[in-house]
Amino acid sequence: MLHTPGTSAIGLVSLLLSALPASAFTKPAGPGPYACGDLTQSLGDEIVVTNPFCADYRQSVNTYFNTEQSKFKPSCIVYPTSAEDVSVAIKAIRASDSRFAIKAGGHNPNDFFSSVDKGVLIDLSSLNEKKYDPVTELATFGPGGTFGDIYEYLLPYNRTVVGARLAGVGTGLALSGGLSYLSSQYGMACDSFRELEVVTPTGEIVTASEHLNPDLFFALRGGGGNAYGVVTKYTVQSRPAGTFYAGVVVYLFQQNQKVLDAIGNFIQYNEDPKAAIIGTYMKLPTPDLELNLDEAITLFLVYDGPDAGDAFKNFTDIPHLMNTLGHLDYNGVVNMPFPGSAELSRGRNTFRVTVQPGTDEGIDTLATLYENWRDWSEENKGKYLITSLDIQPIPKSLTDASNAYLGGNAMQMPDGPWYWVNYLLTASELLWDDAYQEVQESFKELVNAVPAGEGLPLFINDAKLDQNPLVTYGGYEKLKEVKAKYDADGFFSSYTGGWEFP
Ligand SMILES: Cc1cc2nc3c(=O)[nH]c(=O)nc-3n(C[C@H](O)[C@H](O)[C@H](O)COP(=O)(O)OP(=O)(O)OC[C@H]3O[C@@H](n4cnc5c(N)ncnc54)[C@H](O)[C@@H]3O)c2cc1C
Incomplete structure (x- = not known):
């Protein structure tokens, strides 16, 4: 270079x-x-x-x-x-x-x-070399570049890998689980790992797989990056990528209850693993002017196949401002709503996460989460450029697919359905240090106001450090052992950032 x-x-x-x-x-x-x-x-x-x-x-x-x-x-x-x-x-x-x-x-x-x-x-x-073996259907790639690069490389083979829902996100996503539009069929991104080349915290180059260093392989399947070593090569089971029926549907906030009901219904009752959604409620700093210019709901709907049947009817029946549903290849899917959206969302960004069960009570909680977040957004106008609430269903087909491979990943995902909610705060550039800290603190209180569902994992890809998400993982005790073995003198713990192992 x-x-x-x-x-x-x-x-x-x-x-x-x-x-x-x-x-x-x-x-x-x-x-x-x-x-x-x-x-x-x-x-x-x-x-x-x-x-x-x-x-x-x-x-x-x-x-x-x-x-x-x-x-x-x-x-x-x-x-x-x-x-x-x-x-x-x-x-x-x-x-x-x-x-x-x-x-x-x-x-x-x-x-x-x-x-x-x-x-x-x-x-x-x-480190961005890529290979595809049509006989084994295994894809091999380095950790450099984005998932979009990997998808583009594999598309001529009509294959893809389970990875980011937005093209611009990097491969570190998979070491922390990785939730994809394909996850309901194949599990999290890390559930498709078959072999990893890893430089350990002592500088040794090793292979981690089902048979070689299986404890390290377990930890790297969703236990987070930068804790157990540096992954320098991924060998991953690829998946078919044909024609998708996908698009975004945009609503005004007046439809919030109907959309929440439809999302709740999808979380609880959708049994078609080819159908995936993510629902985003977004607030902007623009004045409302009684015209809802400061808020919108965007649903990302993706069906793996050209005909979605009635999978998304509950969503498209609700009056909406825009509907882009149509036939797309996988490149089109991961570039929704438009190419480069991962890059355009740069800013003073913070993520926080919660998780709730797919029971009647858990689905009722969705309305509380929404109302609390909307009240907070109104009270804190001027302090953010964007704030959003992203609702991500975790169906039973996903947790089944995850647990079917080597007894499951580091999360040891409890049976679905349940859902993650990712809170995004893009703080205003105009906030000085104290005001910036204050808005961070109040955002934390907003998320902590409703306790997370017991026994469910807080997704580390969407979490803030102080949420201590690893302790919520079914595989946490094993992760601690792997950490103690491979980072025995605490070199990674002491000299780089990352999740803590309290
Ligand atoms: C716009 C956007 C869209 C997103 N979409 C999704 C989504 O669809 N699904 C989902 O699950 N998450 C999603 N996320 C969350 C995302 O997965 C996390 O932010 C993830 O950490 C991103 O990985 P990265 O490689 O881009 O980031 P980085 O910050 O570079 O890496 C993340 C962490 O992993 C470590 N790491 C990275 N590579 C290696 C390696 N090879 N070896 C050891 N450690 C490593 C890094 O040190 C860091 O701690 C999204 C985030 C954003 C901002």
């Missing part, structure tokens, strides 16, 4: 600054710069970038979904091209006591999960 300065806005200044030697930016003291100096010597300056004005450096730090992460400045960024490079990096970081982070798609909004200040950022983007 060539590390050249960008040609846009501050291109000229960057060009001049990028011509300076690396030593101009690397202070001689401190564990981060020390590790970077060491790494530049062993891996070379094609792989290790210390100059913050290089286009690649800027691309790495400016592409976080939570733009607060872009404030952190790594001492250098390593772009490994092999598992061996990752191993060298881990050993050098270890030897220097430097902090570090592993970045795939950069969508986890929590501080220091894939970002680091004054330490080493391992950006996996160059």
Whole structure:
């Protein structure tokens, strides 16, 4: 990879600054710069970038979904091209006591999960080789790039993998479970893993599979990234990808009760695993003007097959503003509502999550969650750019498919139906530190106001660090054991961010 300065806005200044030697930016003291100096010597300056004005450096730090992460400045960024490079990096970081982070798609909004200040950022983007074997129907890919890249690569074979519902999200999604439009048929993204190449926290390169290091394989099937090692290659069972009947239906909030009822009904009673939905209630900072200009409900409806029958009739019967349902290939599906939507939603983003059962009581709770969130949104106008409530059904067909492979993943998913609700807050850019903390605190209170369903897992892909989601996992005790075995001296626990193991 060539590390050249960008040609846009501050291109000229960057060009001049990028011509300076690396030593101009690397202070001689401190564990981060020390590790970077060491790494530049062993891996070379094609792989290790210390100059913050290089286009690649800027691309790495400016592409976080939570733009607060872009404030952190790594001492250098390593772009490994092999598992061996990752191993060298881990050993050098270890030897220097430097902090570090592993970045795939950069969508986890929590501080220091894939970002680091004054330490080493391992950006996996160059590890992006892809292969497909039509005989075994296994797809192999590196952790770099996005799920959209992988889907595009596989589409000519009429195959895909279970991954993100939006093309722009990175592969770290799968290490934390990964909920897809195909999950009701095949389980979570991690349930399709067949073999992983992993660089362990000691820098050893190992294989994790059903037969090799099965304990590590278990933990990586949904137990979270950056805890047990760095995955440098995924081998995954691919799935057929033909014609989908899919689209978005947009409603005014006046329809909120009817839409909530239809979603509740779908959570409880839909038994067709080819039908998948996600329901998004969204509030914007625009004035209402009695015209509902500040809010909308968007349903994403996806049917794996050209004919959805009556699967979505309850939704399309409700008066709506827009309906784009039609025939799409999988690329079309993961680019709804429009290509690049994952990138456009960058901002001061926070995720929180709750989970509720699919019982009558649990479905009634949906209305309470909605009302609380809407009241909060009204009271906090001016403090956010967007806030949304995403309702994600988990049917029994999903939990059956998940538990059918090797006894289930790290969540040990209890039988469906139940549902996750993801709360998004994109805080206003105008909030200063105290006001920003205040709105975060009140958003936390909003989510905590209704206790999560007992015995159900809080999805780590949608969670905030303080929610301590891993403890809600059926496989938590086993995850703790794997963590203690592979990260025995607590190197990853102490030197990079990530979920805690209390
Ligand atoms: C717009 C948007 C859409 C989303 N859609 C979905 C969805 O459809 N389904 C779903 O389940 N979730 C979804 N999510 C949540 C998403 O799965 C998480 O944000 C996830 O962490 C993103 O992975 P990433 O690779 O992009 O992010 P990163 O922040 O780069 O990685 C996430 C975590 O995994 C670690 N990690 C990444 N790769 C590796 C590796 N190879 N080895 C070890 N550790 C690694 C990182 O260190 C970090 O802690 C969405 C999020 C956003 C912002």
